[in-house]
Amino acid sequence: MADHFGDRLFEAVKSKNSPLVVGIDPVYGRLPAQIRSQDGMNDSRNIDCVVDAFFEYSTKLMKIVAPHVPAVKLNVAYFERYFWEGMECYYSLIDEAHALGLEVIGDVKRGDIGHTCLAYADAHIKEPANMTAADAITINGFAGADGILPFADSANDNGKGIFVWVRASNPSAGRLQDAATIDGVPMYEILADITAEIANQPKRTGAHGYCNVGMVVGGTTPEYTARLRAKYPNVWFLVPGFGSQGGSATDCVRFCKADGTGALINSSRGIIYAYEKDEYKNQFGDDWQKCVEQAVIDANEVLRQAMDQ
């Protein structure tokens, strides 16, 4: 396996022939009834039960999607809300994902300055004793270069990657992130430039031409996409908003290059809760695993068609 995150991702996307990332955001009340009714997993008020159910569900989910996608994205908030037990589950799932050959993005959006960034990097992209760490994490670069560099340097030291959250996909983000400066540059693009300057520093680029410093850019603002893709050719984009957040496949695949690499397109609820949808329930009844499998196959197909257009 490649030592450089950009290379690992390139190889994973190529080998699965897919830019799709499955986002895992478990909510107890939405887990399949078959899991919530199991002994030891059937009490929503008991943290041990909830966390055991999360582990059971997420490992099964990852086994289903592993043949079809290069990576999963674990949203740490959904584990963290169950305190230290939830965090132990989060770390265990990283190990399970690696055993399935998946790249793991830890969606942690940590951000601060200096030493505190290093402590967060230690928490999330440095291998714990006897376990593996996420291959990359999302970070919040609000503090500018001082808040990004410690993470980038830790990524270099540990063969990992970071994705700086540059443009959010939510409606209210624009007031801040699209505010144009007196030079006519919107705020998110200043942050993208700061990120790209760091990405292009020596020793951050792998054999396939991609850096280990990428950007999170929402798929719901296609007007910005082509410009960002052209401006930062050696950067991986992590694109939330495909499916339930309103980004179309056509909007999202603009982040991909002609060879299909360069972007990870994330879908969370559309896949992991596919068994709630009539289109799959009608086909597979209460076989939640079949519903999820079909949803991931369908999402790949939609993205491939969009890329062929």
Added chain:
Amino acid sequence: MADHFGDRLFEAVKSKNSPLVVGIDPVYGRLPAQIRSQDGMNDSRNIDCVVDAFFEYSTKLMKIVAPHVPAVKLNVAYFERYFWEGMECYYSLIDEAHALGLEVIGDVKRGDIGHTCLAYADAHIKEPANMTAADAITINGFAGADGILPFADSANDNGKGIFVWVRASNPSAGRLQDAATIDGVPMYEILADITAEIANQPKRTGAHGYCNVGMVVGGTTPEYTARLRAKYPNVWFLVPGFGSQGGSATDCVRFCKADGTGALINSSRGIIYAYEKDEYKNQFGDDWQKCVEQAVIDANEVLRQAMDQ
């Protein structure tokens, strides 16, 4: 004890006659030798040892500072880097601080959008079973109102508070945060305005006139301080940068109103590692607790003199 965070803070600052917050950022190698040599705490490579040492040190530290300051700020990153064991320690220390009558700020700088914000709020300002939660947390408002409101609403529901990180104290923050828009408003002030609009919504203001939504603003940019204080009279400011980050007492106390309330001035390393400084070592030898006690008394005195000027 008041049900509203703004009121609790007002009463705590008044009763201790101090705006000083002690920031707890434990680093194993810097803990007092007396702690690092204790059985079960003397192996830096063993997470259980490190976490036990953190708990011992931090509880002793809080006992020393509790008579002198209204609040402590726990920087979660320094615990999180020791994985779930570190997080368990973080939550335990919140309980210990409350037993000492201290207000607790969880410096977590979490930020995302929508449901993910709610999950982070559940993790950090909703009481876990059998334990207490922090009285307030710092959050990252990069996503704008959608990223702040879920935290603010959770604060309302739970009698807690939030501090939105509006202006960082590090040198590189200015490139992004001070970038002036075509309207002449710097980016950090757009974020401050978004925050203030939320702070001023109905039901967020307590009996003493302060909201439960505050702002983190670095103490190293005094030119902005007077303007922010005047513009947002009912907001608490959390001010990092006093002491080791280069903010002077005079710069920091500009955030306080004439009655001494309205701002929390944070000092971390200057107090918690006072026993490394010659000025205290010469006076108290290897009695680290005396060094810390004198440092907190001295910091209070410096702030009071600055306020009297």
